[in-house]
Amino acid sequence: MKARTSMKGVSIMFVIWIILAILVIWLIAANIRIVPQAEAYVIEHLGKFKTIWNAGLHLKMPIVEKIAKKVSLKEQVLDFPPQPVITKDNVTMMIDSVVFCYVFDPKLYTYGIENPISGLQNLSATTLRNIIGDMELDQTLTSRETINGRMQAILDEATDPWGIKVTRVEIKNIQPPKEIEEVMTKQMRAERERRQTVLEAQAHQEAVVSRAEGDKKAKILAAEAERDAQIALAEGRAKSIKLVYEAEAAGITDLNKAGISESVLKLKGIEALKDVSDGRATKIYMPSDIANVISSLGVAGEALGIGDATPVNRNAKPKPAVPKDPCITEETGRGGREAAAASAAINSSVVSEDQRSDTTEI
Numbered sequence: 565m566k567a568r569t570s571m572k573g574v575s576i577m578f579v580i581w582i583i584l585a586i587l588v589i590w591l592i593a594a595n596i597r598i599v600p601q602a603e604a605y606v607i608e609h610l611g612k613f614k615t616i617w618n619a620g621l622h623l624k625m626p627i628v629e630k631i632a633k634k635v636s637l638k639e640q641v642l643d644f645p646p647q648p649v650i651t652k653d654n655v656t657m658m659i660d661s662v663v664f665c666y667v668f669d670p671k672l673y674t675y676g677i678e679n680p681i682s683g684l685q686n687l688s689a690t691t692l693r694n695i696i697g698d699m700e701l702d703q704t705l706t707s708r709e710t711i712n713g714r715m716q717a718i719l720d721e722a723t724d725p726w727g728i729k730v731t732r733v734e735i736k737n738i739q740p741p742k743e744i745e746e747v748m749t750k751q752m753r754a755e756r757e758r759r760q761t762v763l764e765a766q767a768h769q770e771a772v773v774s775r776a777e778g779d780k781k782a783k784i785l786a787a788e789a790e791r792d793a794q795i796a797l798a799e800g801r802a803k804s805i806k807l808v809y810e811a812e813a814a815g816i817t818d819l820n821k822a823g824i825s826e827s828v829l830k831l832k833g834i835e836a837l838k839d840v841s842d843g844r845a846t847k848i849y850m851p852s853d854i855a856n857v858i859s860s861l862g863v864a865g866e867a868l869g870i871g872d873a874t875p876v877n878r879n880a881k882p883k884p885a886v887p888k889d890p891c892i893t894e895e896t897g898r899g900g901r902e903a904a905a906a907s908a909a910i911n912s913s914v915v916s917e918d919q920r921s922d923t924t925e926i
Contacts, residue, residue, distance in 0.1 A: 595624040597631070604670040606633040616670050623919070635670040639731065642681065646737070647689045649696040651704055657740040659696065663688055663719065664732040672727030680726050688733075702738065708735045712738050 598607055598621055605617040609629050624631070642665065646658040663684065667673045677683050695714050696704055704711070712733050720730040740748070 587591060591626050592623075595626050597622045597624055602637045604635045604637055604667075605631050606635065606674045608632045613671065613675070620783055633670070633674045635667055635673055637667055637670075639664060639666040642684065644685050644738070646739070647692055649693050651696055651701050652698060653700045655701045655740065655744060657701075657704075657738060657744075659692060659735060659739075660737040661692060661715070662734045663730060664734075665723070665728050665730045667727055668729045669727035672725060674727075676726040677887050680723075680728060683726065684723060684728065684730075687719060687722055688715070691715055691722075701744065705738060705740075708738075748911050832920055 597605065597617065598616045599619050601619045603619065605622075607614045607617060607624070607629055608631075609625075612627065613632070642663040644661055644663065646660040648656060649659050650656050664686070674679055692711075692715060695711055699707065699711075712735060716730055719733060723730055775783040
């Protein structure tokens with residue numbers, strides 16, 4: 565009986581130890597915590613802040629310690645509902661804003677304010693109303709960057725005691741009243757029409773200026789071409805006259821060297837007088853000894869018109885025809901035709917000067 569009693573006692577103690585071991589293992593397992601990345605746990609010891617667990621494996625003391633709050637350290641995007649605001653010129657409109665923030669101190673985030681997100685939302689609404697209240701409608705619509713910067717600075721400073729860092733604030737949407745939208749639409753349409761008119765006027769002005777510059781360059785080129793043509797014609801004519809005079813001088817030199825008799829020279833002079841008279845001269849001046857020369861050669865009657873009473877031809881001496889410029893065609897422009905006409909006039913004047921000079925020399 566005693567043996568049986570002892571065996572029962574051992575069995576009971578064994579069961580108790582197993583239960584205690586299981587209980588210890590369960591307590592240890594129940595108080596092992598793994599903190600994920602980008603999160604932090606706020607730990608309290610008997611209701612008082614003790615420490616902050618960062619990412620990793622941690623063991624909590626049962627009963628006396630507890631996790632007061634699990635805080636995410638990731639950046640959060642808080643899209644608050646649209647807020648009614650009134651501008652400086654008494655225009656009521658709805659503005660929707662977005663706040664970007666993250667928790668930099670889990671302890672302040674846990675104990676600094678009861679509801680941090682709600683506090684940030686209300687603070688954002690009041691700050692937005694204060695900023696828009698100092699601005700007119702047009703300035704509000706065109707100053708989003710200014711509004712974003714001022715809100716970010718004010719909210720960041722105000723949320724420091726809450727352990728929140730405001731990194732960015734964006735105005736998502738600005739919705740003015742329908743009446744203002746209609747006026748803005750008309751204004752936008754008028755502005756676009758004005759820009760279109762200005763662009764068309766500028767395009768027309770540029771076209772006119774370009775056309776005028778083109779005409780100017782064309783006239784300049786035509787004038788330069790005419791100038792070059794006249795210079796070339798003048799140079800060519802000068803060279804031809806020079807060559808003629810040189811040839812005449814060489815001929816006279818050769819005649820002097822050849823020793824031509826006086827009778828031949830007088831005959832040449834009579835032939836020159838014949839060409840000068842040409843049946844149209846009314847007065848001819850001859851040297852004093854021309855009578856002896858004419859009587860000796862037997863041509864006095866024909867040269868002086870004595871005896872046959874040849875009538876004097878008083879018609880104008882025909883001008884030589886100006887040859888047609890082969891470079892002028894139907895496709896030649898006005899400048900080319902004017903240059904050709906000027907060249908023809910120069911040639912005609914040169915021919916007339918030559919004839920007058922020949923007459924004078926004789």
